[in-house]
Amino acid sequence: MNLAAIDLGFMYTKSIINGQLIKVKSVVGESRSLVFSHLSDTTKNAIEIKIGDKRFFVSDLAIQQSESIYYSLRPDRFDNMIIKALLYTAK
Numbered sequence: 001m002n003l004a005a006i007d008l009g010f011m012y013t014k015s016i017i018n019g020q021l022i023k024v025k026s027v028v029g030e031s032r033s034l035v036f037s038h039l040s041d042t043t044k045n046a047i048e049i050k051i052g053d054k055r056f057f058v059s060d061l062a063i064q065q066s067e068s069i070y071y072s073l074r075p076d077r078f079d080n081m082i083i084k085a086l087l088y089t090a091k
Contacts, residue, residue: 029066031055
């Protein structure tokens with residue numbers, strides 16, 4: 001993998017990997033069993049990240065499926081699980 005850059009934006013997290021732009025909404029939610037997982041639209045862009053023993057949904061999946069969602073716009077944004085989940089997604 002050839003990672004060129006990561007931009008932890010307030011609206012979107014963007015990265016360039018091998019010349020390809022990856023862009024996801026900067027939203028993270030707690031993972032749980034998928035509701036309506038049989039719908040193709042729900043799982044098409046499904047992003048789930050595992051950090052330690054915790055699992056998180058990222059981007060649209062977090063918005064659609066998580067009961068609690070978190071944004072990167074926080075005072076401690078460079079030292080929390082939300083940023084780690086977005087960084088793992090970007091790479």
